[in-house]
Amino acid sequence: MKIASWNINSLRKRQDRLLAWLEGTRPDVVCLQETKCTDEQFPVLALQSAGYHSSYHGEKSYNGVAILSKEKPQDVRASLCNEVIDRQARVIAAKIDNLRLYSIYAPNGQAVGSPAYEYKLNWYMRLRDCLSKEKNRELIVCGDFNVAPEDIDVHDPMLWRGAIMCSDRERAAFRQLCDVGLIDTLRLHRQEGGLFSWWDYRMLSFPKNRGLRIDAVLANKSLAEKCTAAGIEREMRKGKEPSDHAPVWAEFNL
């Protein structure tokens, strides 16, 4: 079973790219972030024709998350546990093939110390509390975490030291999230540096490979033991009008 996660940065803008990629790679599940479309605008029929069910939670202009799956999703939820649906569309969860799957889009945080930064850290605590209740399930949490977990996930750790997506409190929040029993699948198979999932559109970041690894597929321990491969589709950052993120993926022998 191949599970991918991609911050698409506007689903309407990149629908054709998405469909071509689905056709070429046929993942079983795709978690999307920054769909930037309302539920009414979601291209359910085009994705159905491509062989995928859609579970989605969007809003106008910003954020928006979705799960595409070959298998029919069950028990779809568009909020953190026991909470009213957020004003910001950042979480959707579904049960697929007996796995509990989350597609999450963590707040960016804007600048260390800003109100948005505090919102981000608080959001991480809420997500952790929610996921801690899923403990005994087979669990996958995919998405744009907006945190580079370690220095090895950063092209220039000294330049980024203490900056947004790399600050100590953000990294601690990410670790505490993983402490509920989640494992970063990429690092099960790839330990080297230079593996990034996001490159700023500005300053020729991509050609210079000045990126960060802020997207991930996290799995609980028993699933992580069945993870046979993981990677990042760097090619998807190339070409005409790419997203600023590349898809990340993991394969499981279930």
Added chain:
DNA sequence: ATGGTAGTTTGACTA
């Protein structure tokens, strides 16, 4: 020290 780009939307915000 600044601004560089992109998406949504037409002014300004988010990233």
